[in-house]
Amino acid sequence: MNATDLRFFKSFLLTRKSSILNRSTEFKNEQCAERTLISDEAEAASLDLSMSLSIHLHERDRMLLFQIDRALGKLEDGTYGQCESCADLINVGRLKASPFTTLCIACKEEQEDPRNYLQ
Ligand SMILES: [Zn+2]
Structure with a gap:
């Protein structure tokens, strides 16, 4: 693999990582805002549903972050x-x-x- 390819993969991985981190920060802010607005039970129930969906997405992001960090580590030690x-x-x-x-x-x-x- 040449230097151009290595740079390509490094910037790809870092961009991917920061977009996931930004997304999960946005997600946390949204959750806090929604929580304070809940007034009746029906709303609370639908929020539960959307939260379990979000947790699932979050889990996928966590896996992805793990893979990204692993790949970045390999780039560092030259085994990527x-x-x-x-x-x-x-x-x-x-x-x-x-x-x-x-x-x-x-x-x-x-x-x-x-x-x-x-x-
Ligand atoms: Zn093989």
């Missing part, structure tokens, strides 16, 4: 783009399509091969 299974370099085009991937195509296919589950 290396397959975790066979240590081969992952194709840059594949990384650009899914920047959090940790396996090369061959290992990924092997992992997903249903025959492996039968052993």
